[in-house]
Amino acid sequence: xxxxxxxxxxxxxxxxxxxxxxxxxxxxxxxxxxxxxxxxxxxxxxxxxxxxxxxxxxxxxxxxxxxxxxxxxxxxxxxxxxxxxxxxxxxxxxxxxxxxxxxxxxxxxxxxxxxxxxxxxxxxxxxxxxxxxxxxxxxxxxxxxxxxxxxxxxxxxxxxxxxxxxxxxxxxxxxxxxxxxxxxxxxxxxxxxxxxxxxxxxxxxxxxxxxxxxxxxxxxxxxxxxxxxxxxxxxxxxxxxxxxxxxxxxxxxxxxxxxxxxxxxxxxxxxxxxxxxxxxxxxxxxxxxxxxxxxxxxxxxxxxxxxxxxxxxxxxxxxxxxxxxxxxxxxxxxxxxxxxxxxxxxxxxxxxxxxxxxxxxxxxxxxxxxxxxxxxxxxxxxxxxxxxxxxxxxxxxxxxxxxxxxxxxxxxxxxxxxxxxxxxxxxxxxxxxxxxxxxxxxxxxxxxxxxxxxxxxxxxxxxxxxxxxxxxxxxxxxxxxxxxxxxxxxxxxxxxxxxxxxxxxxxxxxxxxxxxxxxxxxxxxxxxxxxxxxxxxxxxxxxxxxxxxxxxxxxxxxxxxxxxxxxxxxxxxxxxxxxxxxxxxxxxxxxxxxxxxxxxxxxxxxxxxxxxxxxxxxxxxxxxxxxxxxxxxxxxxxxxxxxxxxxxxxxxxxxxxxxxxxxxxxxxxxxxxxxxxxxxxxxxxxxxxxxxxxxxxxxx
Numbered sequence: 001x002x003x004x005x006x007x008x009x010x011x012x013x014x015x016x017x018x019x020x021x022x023x024x025x026x027x028x029x030x031x032x033x034x035x036x037x038x039x040x041x042x043x044x045x046x047x048x049x050x051x052x053x054x055x056x057x058x059x060x061x062x063x064x065x066x067x068x069x070x071x072x073x074x075x076x077x078x079x080x081x082x083x084x085x086x087x088x089x090x091x092x093x094x095x096x097x098x099x100x101x102x103x104x105x106x107x108x109x110x111x112x113x114x115x116x117x118x119x120x121x122x123x124x125x126x127x128x129x130x131x132x133x134x135x136x137x138x139x140x141x142x143x144x145x146x147x148x149x150x151x152x153x154x155x156x157x158x159x160x161x162x163x164x165x166x167x168x169x170x171x172x173x174x175x176x177x178x179x180x181x182x183x184x185x186x187x188x189x190x191x192x193x194x195x196x197x198x199x200x201x202x203x204x205x206x207x208x209x210x211x212x213x214x215x216x217x218x219x220x221x222x223x224x225x226x227x228x229x230x231x232x233x234x235x236x237x238x239x240x241x242x243x244x245x246x247x248x249x250x251x252x253x254x255x256x257x258x259x260x261x262x263x264x265x266x267x268x269x270x271x272x273x274x275x276x277x278x279x280x281x282x283x284x285x286x287x288x289x290x291x292x293x294x295x296x297x298x299x300x301x302x303x304x305x306x307x308x309x310x311x312x313x314x315x316x317x318x319x320x321x322x323x324x325x326x327x328x329x330x331x332x333x334x335x336x337x338x339x340x341x342x343x344x345x346x347x348x349x350x351x352x353x354x355x356x357x358x359x360x361x362x363x364x365x366x367x368x369x370x371x372x373x374x375x376x377x378x379x380x381x382x383x384x385x386x387x388x389x390x391x392x393x394x395x396x397x398x399x400x401x402x403x404x405x406x407x408x409x410x411x412x413x414x415x416x417x418x419x420x421x422x423x424x425x426x427x428x429x430x431x432x433x434x435x436x437x438x439x440x441x442x443x444x445x446x447x448x449x450x451x452x453x454x455x456x457x458x459x460x461x462x463x464x465x466x467x468x469x470x471x472x473x474x475x476x477x478x479x480x481x482x483x484x485x486x487x488x489x490x491x492x493x494x495x496x497x498x499x500x501x502x503x504x505x506x507x508x509x510x511x512x513x514x515x516x517x518x519x520x521x522x523x524x525x526x527x528x529x530x531x532x533x534x535x536x537x538x539x540x541x542x543x544x545x546x547x548x549x550x551x552x553x554x555x556x557x558x559x560x561x562x563x564x565x566x567x568x569x570x571x572x573x574x575x576x577x578x579x580x581x582x583x584x585x586x587x588x589x590x591x592x593x594x595x596x597x598x599x600x601x602x603x604x605x606x607x608x609x610x611x612x613x614x615x616x617x618x619x620x621x622x623x624x625x626x627x628x629x630x631x632x633x634x635x636x637x638x639x640x641x642x643x644x645x646x647x648x649x650x651x652x653x654x655x656x657x658x659x660x661x662x663x664x665x666x667x668x669x670x671x672x673x674x675x676x677x678x679x680x681x682x683x684x685x686x687x688x689x690x691x692x693x694x695x696x697x698x699x700x
Contacts, residue, residue, distance in 0.1 A: 002048070002051070004044045004047065004048055005044055006027075007026065007027045007028070007029070007041055007044070008024065008025070008026055008027075008041065008044040008045055008048055009024070009025050010022060010023065010024045010025075010048045010051075010052060011023045011024075011025075012052060012054065015055070015056075015165065019054075019055040019056070020052070020053075020054040020055060020056070021054060021055070021056045021057075021058065021165070022048075022049070022052035022054035022056070022057045022058070023058045023060070024045060024048050024049070024057070024058065024059045024060070024061075025060060025061050026041070026045060026059060026060065026061035026062070026063060027061055027062050028041055028061070028062060028063045028064045028065065028089070029041065029064065030064050031064065031089070035088070035092070036601060038089060038092055039092075039591065039601050040600065040601055040602055042092070042096045043594075043600045043601060043602075045059060045096070046096075046099075046100070046595070049100055050547075056135075056136055056137060056140060056165060057100075057102070057135070057136040058133065058134070058135055058136075058161075058163070059100075059102060059133075059134040059135075060131075060132065060133040060134065060159070060161075061131065061132075062119075062130060062131050062156065063089070063093050063130060063131070063132055064089060064130050065087065065089035065090045065092065065093040065130060065132075066084050066085060066086055066087045066089070066090045066128055066129065066130060067082055067084075067086055067090040067093060067094060067104065067107075067129075067132075068082055068083070068084050068085045068086030068090060069082040069083070069084075069086075070082050070107065071526070071530070072510070072511070072512045072517055072530070073512070073517075073530040073533070073534065074094065074530070074533065076098075076103075076537070077094055077097045077098055077102070077103060077104060077533070078094070078097075078103065078104045078107040078108075079103075079104075079107040079108035079109070080107070081106075081107050081108065081109065081110050081111070081116075082104075082106075082107045082129075083113075083116045083117070083129050084117075084128055084129055091529055091532075093132070094533055095532060095533055095536045095588070096536075097134060098533040098534070098536040098537040098540065099536035099537065099539060099540045100136070100540055101136060101537070101540050101541075102134040102135060102136055103134065103135055103136075103137075103138050103141075104132050104133075104134055105132075105133045105134065105135050105141045105144040105161050106129065106132050106133060106144050106159065108138070108141070108144065109143055109144050109145065111145055111146075114148065115145050115146045115148060116129050116146065117129050117146070117157070118130055118131035118146055118156055118157050118159055119131065119155055119156050119157070120155050120157075121155070122155065131156060131157075131159050132159070133159055133161045135161075135163075140163050140164060140165050141161055141162070141163055142162045142163065142164050143161065143162040144159070144160070144161040144162070145159075145160060146158070146159055146160075147159070147160050200238075200242055201242075203238070204235065204238045204239060204242065207231060207234060207235050207238065208235050210231055211228065211231040211232060211235055214227060214228040214231065215228065244550050244551070247551070248551060248552070248555060251545065251551075251555060251559065252555065274291060274394065276291070277290070277291040277294045277295070278294075279294055280294075280297075288394065288397060289397070291394060292392065292394050292397050292399050293399075295392050295394070295399065296392055296399040296400060296402060299390070299392065299402050300402050300403070303390075303402060303403070303404045303405060303406060303407060304403075304405050304406070365378050365381055365382050365385070365418070366477075367418075367421045367422045367424070367425040367477070368381070368418065368421050370425060371421055371424065371425070373421075381414070381418065384409075385404075385408075385409075387403075388403070388404040388409075389401040389402060389403055389404065390402045390404055406478045416450060419450060419451070420450070422477055422479070423448060423450075423451075423453075425477070426470065426473045426474055426477070426479075427446065427448075427470075429473050430466070430469050430470060430473060431469070432445040432446065432466065435457050435458075435462050435465075435466065436455075436456045436457060436458075437456050437458065439642075439645055439646065439649055440645065440649060442645075444456055444642060444646075445457075447642070449514055452513060452514055453470075454513060455467065455470075460488075460490065460494055460496040460497075460498060461496070463488060463498055464498045464499065464500075467481070467486070467498065467500050467505070468500055468501075471500050471501065481500065483500060483503040483505070486500070486505050486506075487505065487506050487507070487508045487511045488505055488506075488507055488508070489507060489508050489509060489510070489511065489520065490507070491520045510523065510526070515570065515571065516570075516571045516574070517530065522576060522662055524575045524576045524577060524578075524581065525578075525580075525581060527571065527575065528575065528577070528581045528584065528585065529584075531567070531568050531569070531570060531571075531572075532568065532584065532585070532588050534567050534568065534570075535564055535565075535567050535568035535588065535592075536588070536592075537567075538563060538564050538567040538568075539564050539592055539595070542559055542563055542564070543595070545559050546559060546560060546564075546592075546595070546596050547595055547596060547598065549598060553596075553613065553614060553615070556596060556614075557614060557615055557616050560592070560596070560614075560616050561616060561617050564592065565616075565617060565619060565622055568585070568588070568589075568619060569619065569622055569623055569626065572622075572623040572626050572627065573626050573627050573629075573630035574630075574665065575623065575627070575665075576662075576663050576664060576665050576667070577623070577668075578663060582620055585619050585620065585623075586619065586620065588619075589616075589618070589619045590607055590610065593610050593611070593613075593614045593616065594610065596614055597610060597613055597614065621695045621696065624694055624695040624696075624697070625691060625695045627669075628669075628687075628690075628691050628694050628695065629691070631666075631669055631677065631681065632681040632684070632687045632688075634647060635677070635678040635679075635681035635682065636681060636682060636684070647665070647666075648678075668697075669694070672690075672693070672694050672697050673690060673694070
């Protein structure tokens with residue numbers, strides 16, 4: 001047990017083997033205290049988690065925070081059974097959970113409405129859920145509920161979680177897998193890669209050899225004992241330095257290659273192993289062969305054709321383009337090979353893309369014919385997709401062939417083009433004329449990005465007609481609308497439902513489109529809070545690098561700028577920020593910088609000193625730079641795109657409300673350079689000269 005403060009204490013429970021469970025009890029400051037005290041509390045909890053280095057972590061107690069219901073983008077932190085409304089302290093709790101990769105167990109289990117609240121006001125009117133149990137792993141928590149039958153003489157109610165950690169079963173599975181691997185090694189030994197030995201490796205091996213020789217000496221003299229002790233320290237130190245050096249080189253090479261976030265995540269992540277699978281009848285199986293069969297059946301059904309088999313018969317349609325198709329050149333092949341990704345599984349011929357680099361749906365293709373693609377190209381694509389098969393690899397087990405009868409190849413550069421052609425064919429058959437929104441004489445009926453489609457109409461009835469028409473035409477080529485993911489919202493009060501076939505579409509106040517939350521009211525506040533949680537989650541993934549004092553700050557700064565900042569500022573070009581949101585972003589970045597320097601808010605170190613140490617890019621500067629560049633790009637575009645037309649659109653109906661107006665997207669741009677900003681932006685060089693001034697405008 002370790003004491004951190006009057007509000008934080010931890011207990012380490014030793015499990016079977018070398019695994020540990022860390023239980024941290026928390027009592028958060030009430031609303032009478034300012035936010036600085038709450039930040040100090042979470043810094044203490046962070047320190048307790050880092051000190052424990054346990055396999056499993058449970059954080060529980062009175063957090064004096066209301067988290068409310070789960071919002072878009074928070075599915076990895078909490079379940080769908082949150083209650084009440086969220087307050088500021090609730091946002092801070094969710095940011096902490098995202099940072100440490102914890103889940104809030106109270107929200108994952110459906111209970112009676114009386115079994116959610118944990119605190120009752122003295123008058124018995126107000127009831128809130130402010131006591132929580134957080135876990136580092138969702139799989140170990142089997143239940144979490146409030147105990148209502150025990151009177152503990154407090155205005156709080158006890159919260160109980162049922163945790164099951166089957167270490168014995170996990171150990172048996174690991175041993176069984178190791179035996180299989182050893183047997184496979186005896187039958188077919190793998191070809192070992194020759195490791196390149198450096199001068200540093202040779203020096204360490206020489207020292208280690210001397211250490212082993214001295215270890216074998218039974219009666220060591222005092223001089224030999226001292227020599228052996230020094231050799232042990234030296235070898236450990238040299239190995240640590242070598243490991244640190246290699247890690248630094250690996251991170252530098254990843255960052256220089258421009259593939260930072262994905263590659264660094266892959267470097268830090270461990271491959272998870274599927275230990276159980278739910279069968280069709282709802283039962284859970286742990287047998288490897290049964291798991292493989294469940295996966296095979298699922299994908300066989302997923303990729304089986306949903307259209308009439310006879311409808312896919314090739315129709316000898318003459319293409320509108322009779323131009324002779326030129327032969328594929330060597331340069332085209334070389335370019336295609338260089339664009340292929342590394343470390344991808346090979347096909348049945350066991351030839352991967354890496355070797356090439358070292359050496360040097362019928363209905364969808366019918367859509368290609370109808371838009372005039374040369375018949376030779378269409379036949380090549382059809383041959384690629386005809387009789388395509390796939391297999392599932394589960395450890396050393398391989399499934400039977402799964403026949404791919406629909407869909408496009410994932411990762412293939414031509415797949416988006418085939419899918420887009422099919423979607424274009426569908427929308428050509430829909431009657432969408434004058435059913436959208438009139439934007440200066442032209443009708444905005446739909447926005448499409450691959451399979452993410454947004455439809456716009458002026459009435460609920462028109463939307464129902466559009467959706468049913470889209471559903472009907474999609475089915476003809478083997479596609480279908482996902483009813484569960486399809487939502488609709490209106491800017492007027494109505495109880496009129498939308499029904500597609502027999503399913504009623506859910507009406508919502510907001511939804512997520514292309515990674516951003518869309519609302520009829522200003523949605524910047526919700527979007528910024530979501531990005532902050534995502535930023536903390538990203539920081540938690542890379543904390544082994546960002547908080548490693550042994551790595552140079554230059555390297556950690558590059559990881560922060562290339563991985564964390566882009567996560568926090570995704571889509572910031574469209575934000576309409578306020579002073580409150582700007583301060584929220586600054587506070588978050590400062591907290592991250594303190595974590596990188598291993599200092600706390602109690603140390604009372606000036607922010608200027610911290611920034612001089614970390615030298616990371618200021619988040620507000622990055623947001624303003626991105627917005628400025630997007631504004632210039634938007635103003636210079638002359639291809640009649642909807643983004644520019646909607647930005648310049650002045651609706652003929654409706655009026656702005658009385659009193660203080662809400663900030664618009666262009667307000668901070670016009671306040672800096674004037675209302676003629678779109679005209680100034682036509683000169684790219686002049687616009688670029690103003691970028692630095694705008695990015696620092698209003699910053700202290």
